[in-house]
Amino acid sequence: MYINITEPTQTISIKATKVWRISNTIGHTAALLLIGALMICSDRFDWYDWIGIVLYILGVLFIVSSIFSIFIEPIYLQRTWRYQVDHEFVQLKFGKVQQQHILIPMAKVEYVRTEQGPIMRRYDLYDLEIGTTTSSHKIPAIPANVAKTLKAEIATFAKIRDKDPKEGELGA
């Protein structure tokens, strides 16, 4: 542990790796096909030279990035994702090369919702999105039953906290 922070304990589903692999494969394939099509067009219709050069650079970058995001990223992202929800805070932690710790007080949670795409439906997983007054955060790929319990829990905690101190009466 690099920084002295009590880390969250809950992990996300092991199947997340598969889901991300599939969706990243689809996304990158589509992008590469598009770039390929543009390259053919540029060749066929004599577009400016620089368009071809830029497309080549983009293509190479996309191939590199697809190797990274299909074969490497999903594994370590799944391994490093941690979260924890108690009645005061939501804690998130993820990343290996760049690690992020995020701390959201329940009192600032505005909404919570679950989301499921077609690939996730196959594996019975949900994304849980937590929205605050200033931004929103996603806990990815958690099993359906956990997601539902968490959603209900967060909703209750956030509501209970809301009735407590009115904004502005504490401190400032």
Next chain:
Amino acid sequence: MTHFAKRYHPAYIIVEIVSTAKGQFGFYILLFLLKANSTAGWVIWGRYALLAATAVSVLSIFAKWLFNRYELSNETILFREGMFVKKQKTVSWDRIHSHRSNTTFIHRWFGLTSLTMETGTSGENAQFEFPVITQGEKVRILSYLEQKQNRDESKDGIKPERTVHFQATRKDLIKASFTSLSFLAIFPLLSAIYFNLADFFSIEESAESAWHYLLDHVWILIVLFLAAMILSIFIAFVKTYMKYGNYVISDDQERIYIDKGIGNEVSYSISKNKVQAVRVEQSIVKRMLGLVSIKLISAGSFEGEKEEISSLYPFMPKREAYDMLHTILPHYPIKEEMERFPLKVLWLKLFQPYYLTIAAVVGLWIFKREWIWIAGIAFGVSILLRILDYWFTSYTRHNQTVQIRKGGWLNETFITHRDRIQQVTVKHDWLDRKFGVATIMFSNRANPSHESLLFGVSKEEAGIFYEWYHKKSVSN
């Protein structure tokens, strides 16, 4: 106690028509005066379109006046709008964070004013506006607001006394008009006028010959230049005087009040416990003169607004400003002495990838290889900016508040309270870990929300900061 739905004052029609006229004035000048003799198709059609647009907007102003009403009750304000599509908006007095009123020249002729209520949200219904109401009506509306917001805390119902903390004197105004450098504005203004005229008349040639004449007689040029300077200084002073004249900052138990302006009067009031953070800004000129501008950040106030009314007087001597802030908002103690980061952070900053330089090299290599030296300049500027950035960044945290300072050209100190922070993020990448540092981020409510990012905090402090925020409810 409910009241009948009220319309705005009939003068609403006049005020709105005048503002429409102002907006369309330029088109009328263009189509009916400058192009008076033109028979070009677009001019002819443009005239009809313009007349039609004017008619439509005048009609819609009448309709708006007829159909827009509001109702005040003890708990809420209710707005009813719309002729065909009826719309109702309800806002609870509790949700009003701040309010401001703007009295333009026209408002004043009729003894009227406008009032805008700001809520803590962003988006379409973030603000509720009473565009034209009488002064008496404004007092009545505000009495509801004050009643509602006072009831929670004090029940005696006696209106608390206002204390005046600052009044702009003539000396302040002269200082302000020089500091804002607005006297330089005459040059772009003159050139804009010149080019606009040049579009319509062929003054290019006569201007060129005049220019040659002037070059031959340098002293005329100097005299003209001086005259222009004096004129612009005078204009700048008048402008500053109109904008910041009668500047008064006062407060009572619960609220802060800011009034300003001559002719076009603006007043602003915010509940003290709705202040989300305080920002102190100093441009280079202000730093040389020892002046600061203090801005109160609230959830409703729109950042970067043209009329920055939520700032306390923007040209106040530093010491005076800090003392005043301390009296008004004792929860936000600004500390002058802050810790700069150790030198290793500068090295780390210099190690970060130079995206702009790389982009410049690549772009120039492809398109303009002989200009490749520009990338060198970009590189030099990046390094300079990073050094300045390091030099002016500092951080401190005491008790319940955290304070960060950034920026070379525009130095900015941001201070907020732990309870006002909406969330925190601590992050670090591989290189950061080698240097033993991390980046901390925290966000505050504002419109749009305010994100503070501080790079190069030591890993110990980053951990303590995280736990400081985490332990929040335990220590209370």
